[in-house]
Amino acid sequence: MSGIILRTENLTKSFGGLVAVSNVNLKVAQGTVHAIIGPNGAGKTTLFNLITGVLKPTSGKVYFEDRDITGKPPHYISSLGLTRSFQIYSIFPNLTVLENIRLAVQAKWKNVRWDFIHPTSHYKDVVWEAMRIASITGLYGKTNILASSLTPGDKRKLEIAIALAGNPKLIALDEPTAGVSLEEVAPIVRLIKKLRDEMKKTVVVIEHKIDVVLEVADKVSVMNQGSILAEGSPKEIVENREVQKIYLGE
Numbered sequence: 001m002s003g004i005i006l007r008t009e010n011l012t013k014s015f016g017g018l019v020a021v022s023n024v025n026l027k028v029a030q031g032t033v034h035a036i037i038g039p040n041g042a043g044k045t046t047l048f049n050l051i052t053g054v055l056k057p058t059s060g061k062v063y064f065e066d067r068d069i070t071g072k073p074p075h076y077i078s079s080l081g082l083t084r085s086f087q088i089y090s091i092f093p094n095l096t097v098l099e100n101i102r103l104a105v106q107a108k109w110k111n112v113r114w115d116f117i118h119p120t121s122h123y124k125d126v127v128w129e130a131m132r133i134a135s136i137t138g139l140y141g142k143t144n145i146l147a148s149s150l151t152p153g154d155k156r157k158l159e160i161a162i163a164l165a166g167n168p169k170l171i172a173l174d175e176p177t178a179g180v181s182l183e184e185v186a187p188i189v190r191l192i193k194k195l196r197d198e199m200k201k202t203v204v205v206i207e208h209k210i211d212v213v214l215e216v217a218d219k220v221s222v223m224n225q226g227s228i229l230a231e232g233s234p235k236e237i238v239e240n241r242e243v244q245k246i247y248l249g250e
């Protein structure tokens, strides 16, 4: 492998006459944080939907670890190690933080024949793993709190915890700081760095807050009207005239 974990080739999605994603050639290097930025309606979420199998492309290809995953269903893509945080969908509000993470761990482990291996310790192992993930994501002291009572920032952490339960190689995050108060942004930024630096995950993140992008991203792709307008280091991107124009023009 070339060090490129995820790659798209002329990826295109039309909704009737509207081309939401147009000939996108994205290359994500393993072990990096790759940010996707761009104005509202640029096609960022649609690109995520194509990569994670939520939508089928009109044309073009998606490769994960050199395997063609174009048009494959989300559960299959996630079983290969490409997971996304599904925001509201993945959290059960009336369950505690620990129960939410436990369910995600159990979903991942459901195919393992624990009943044959160690019949009595299965439950304990699942709880142990869920506590480990709670601790990694900064939710250790909040495991007994109902998910619905969490602050917006802690809800985002829980989404990331649920994604981590599947032990993915790549995590795709769609605006992980959206709706989060200013003081809760820094812990999420730290968590994203930890995913890369300590857990050796690749992170693809759609993010609007430019200071967050500057702090965490190794590489930035700027989308505008369905296409990639510019790519580079965060510094190159903020200095790019074309990019400045679309942001100032907003």
Ligand SMILES: Nc1ncnc2c1ncn2[C@@H]1O[C@H](COP(=O)(O)OP(=O)(O)O)[C@@H](O)[C@H]1O
Pocket (backbone or CB within 6 Å): 015, 018, 020, 038, 039, 040, 041, 042, 043, 044, 045, 046, 047
């Ligand atoms: N399911 C859909 N059906 C029709 N149009 C859609 C659909 N999803 C997204 N779009 C349109 O595609 C464009 C890109 O949307 P989106 O990917 O959500 O942008 P972003 O995430 O960058 O804000 C927008 O014009 C949006 O209205």
Ligand SMILES: [Mg+2]
Pocket (backbone or CB within 6 Å): 044, 045, 046
């Ligand atoms: Mg979006």
